[in-house]
Amino acid sequence: MKRIVVPGELVTEERKKVGENVYVREGKIYSETLGIAESDSDFARVIPLQGRYMPKEGDTIVGLVGDESFAGYSIDINSFSPAFFRKEGVRKKLNKGNMVMAKITSVNEVNQVELDEIKPFLGGDLINTSPVKVPRIIGKNGSMLEVLTNGTGVQVVVGKNGRIWVKGSEQAVDLLREVIKKINDEAHLSNLTDRMKAYLDERADKKDLSEHPEEIFDNSSDEGYEERPRFGRGGFRGGPRREGGFRGGPRRDFGPRREGGFRSAPRRDFGPRRDFGSGPRREGGFNSAPRRDFGSGPRTFDRGESRAFRPRRPREEF
Amino acid sequence: MDEELTYVNDAGLRLDGRKVDELRPIKITPSVLTRAEGSCYLEWGRNKILVGVYGPREALPQHIQDPTKSIVNFVYRMASFSVPERRNPRPARRDIEISMVCSNALERALLVNRFPNTKIDIFTYIMDSNAGTRVAALTAASVALADAGIPMTDLVSSVAIGRAGGTLITDLTKEEEDAPDAVDMAFAMLPNTEEIVLMQMDGEITKAEFDELVELGSKSCKKVYEFQKDALKGKFKQNDESVN
Numbered sequence: 001m002k003r004i005v006v007p008g009e010l011v012t013e014e015r016k017k018v019g020e021n022v023y024v025r026e027g028k029i030y031s032e033t034l035g036i037a038e039s040d041s042d043f044a045r046v047i048p049l050q051g052r053y054m055p056k057e058g059d060t061i062v063g064l065v066g067d068e069s070f071a072g073y074s075i076d077i078n079s080f081s082p083a084f085f086r087k088e089g090v091r092k093k094l095n096k097g098n099m100v101m102a103k104i105t106s107v108n109e110v111n112q113v114e115l116d117e118i119k120p121f122l123g124g125d126l127i128n129t130s131p132v133k134v135p136r137i138i139g140k141n142g143s144m145l146e147v148l149t150n151g152t153g154v155q156v157v158v159g160k161n162g163r164i165w166v167k168g169s170e171q172a173v174d175l176l177r178e179v180i181k182k183i184n185d186e187a188h189l190s191n192l193t194d195r196m197k198a199y200l201d202e203r204a205d206k207k208d209l210s211e212h213p214e215e216i217f218d219n220s221s222d223e224g225y226e227e228r229p230r231f232g233r234g235g236f237r238g239g240p241r242r243e244g245g246f247r248g249g250p251r252r253d254f255g256p257r258r259e260g261g262f263r264s265a266p267r268r269d270f271g272p273r274r275d276f277g278s279g280p281r282r283e284g285g286f287n288s289a290p291r292r293d294f295g296s297g298p299r300t301f302d303r304g305e306s307r308a309f310r311p312r313r314p315r316e317e318f
Numbered sequence: 319m320d321e322e323l324t325y326v327n328d329a330g331l332r333l334d335g336r337k338v339d340e341l342r343p344i345k346i347t348p349s350v351l352t353r354a355e356g357s358c359y360l361e362w363g364r365n366k367i368l369v370g371v372y373g374p375r376e377a378l379p380q381h382i383q384d385p386t387k388s389i390v391n392f393v394y395r396m397a398s399f400s401v402p403e404r405r406n407p408r409p410a411r412r413d414i415e416i417s418m419v420c421s422n423a424l425e426r427a428l429l430v431n432r433f434p435n436t437k438i439d440i441f442t443y444i445m446d447s448n449a450g451t452r453v454a455a456l457t458a459a460s461v462a463l464a465d466a467g468i469p470m471t472d473l474v475s476s477v478a479i480g481r482a483g484g485t486l487i488t489d490l491t492k493e494e495e496d497a498p499d500a501v502d503m504a505f506a507m508l509p510n511t512e513e514i515v516l517m518q519m520d521g522e523i524t525k526a527e528f529d530e531l532v533e534l535g536s537k538s539c540k541k542v543y544e545f546q547k548d549a550l551k552g553k554f555k556q557n558d559e560s561v562n
Contacts, residue, residue, distance in 0.1 A: 004554055006473060025471075032471060033468075034464045034550055080436050081376045110435050
């Protein structure tokens with residue numbers, strides 16, 4: 001039985017294995033998202049109708065190359081934050097905006113992703129779809145994908161992150177785009193594959209009939225690209241280490257080192273150091289006359305002249 | 319006012335003809351904005367509210383990130399034309415406070431710890447108002463969040479309850495809120511667990527009245543919950559008919 005549930009709605013009261021997008025409270029299973037509840041098998045689960053891509057280990061995704069830094073590339077994988085792909089030991093040169101296929105090798109606690117097997121696509125176009133609809137676009141054992149590729153004659157690579165790489169004639173790609181939108185809108189209905197097949201058969205005139213080259217990845221940058229040396233070996237830019245240091249020509253011979261320091265005349269003789277005199281320290285400090293005696297007794301000030309001590313005039317009464 | 323209003327007449331009807339526990343008409347439409355990941359337009363009496371949800375997305379600048387949970391950024395804003403006299407559109411103390419209490423309420427329902435270092439933006443814009451905008455905004459925001467497919471344990475249903483003319487009533491209008499003995503309580507809960515996630519009150523009230531008010535609030539919230547559920551499911555039922 002298929003049933004649409006909202007977050008917090010009961011999926012089943014029976015004890016079942018907890019599948020995706022459900023949680024258990026007081027022994028009952030509830031949905032945590034808007035989706036289709038399935039509880040006929042041993043599992044209780046909800047197939048989401050909306051949602052973002054949550055990176056998972058082993059997923060094949062379609063990414064977009066972003067900024068390049070010294071150590072690697074930042075690749076947008078349609079997740080919370082871009083993945084960082086380290087250059088170390090990689091021959092490929094990627095350019096900003098390149099579409100790439102990659103595999104997620106690990107995801108950490110804060111959903112940061114490590115990628116591997118990165119391959120830039122050779123041309124093509126991108127179709128964005130909702131990541132939760134990707135299983136419907138692939139279908140059971142790839143049945144829907146087969147219908148789509150056969151029906152439109154377009155080369156298709158579906159990334160788990162909701163990005164679809166396509167290559168074919170403009171007309172056929174537009175048709176595919178239309179069909180994918182249709183799948184998106186009708187994902188919660190049954191017989192989707194058959195309906196899409198019928199729809200594509202009706203529009204068979206738009207099919208791309210040309211033969212595609214087998215290679216869909218850009219391997220050009222693999223060839224003739226020097227292996228990048230690792231840090232600490234061979235210097236900054238690769239190649240054998242220059243002699244005489246970075247950016248310098250070979251060290252010139254300046255002859256024997258001059259005496260008396262670099263670029264200076266030999267030290268002249270100024271004669272013996274002058275004597276400024278010594279002897280007992282003068283009393284009363286430096287440069288001053290001996291301390292005078294001012295006598296003892298109380299200090300005196302002329303109070304009458306000081307502003308600070310002038311007695312206040314009494315305030316006028318109102 | 320010279321003339322004293324009768325807030326509930328002998329027939330048990332209020333100024334606008336509602337019963338004491340009757341809500342104003344509610345109309346909820348999810349998925350109205352194409353650029354937002356989830357959205358909702360809600361009309362509740364004369365309140366008109368538009369909500370857009372974005373995220374979870376990377377929280378920037380980085381120093382606001384929390385590696386244990388996602389930040390819920392609820393933004394409550396009133397249009398300058400949403401009140402009888404033009405309102406300065408600059409967010410005031412009131413807007414900032416409402417934004418805070420509503421994000422705290424939604425955080426109870428959202429599974430925030432699943433999205434570390436991210437932020438969920440909820441922008442609610444009050445286009446027209448007639449009392450109870452914060453509860454309407456919260457109700458609409460909860461629908462928009464579900465529409466965005468963000469996992470949460472429950473929807474948040476919300477309603478205003480209070481007292482006018484000595485009678486406890488639900489879903490007050492501006493006229494009732496201005497009653498001389500008015501009590502106005504914003505009330506939100508998770509309808510399945512009956513956990514209260516928002517409660518703010520103005521006015522003086524007895525303990526017995528308060529208990530009765532909470533009872534009335536939870537009853538009304540469940541009515542609101544039905545509207546939310548129907549709105550979210552209705553979108554897909556419609557498609558069903560068009561195909562078959």
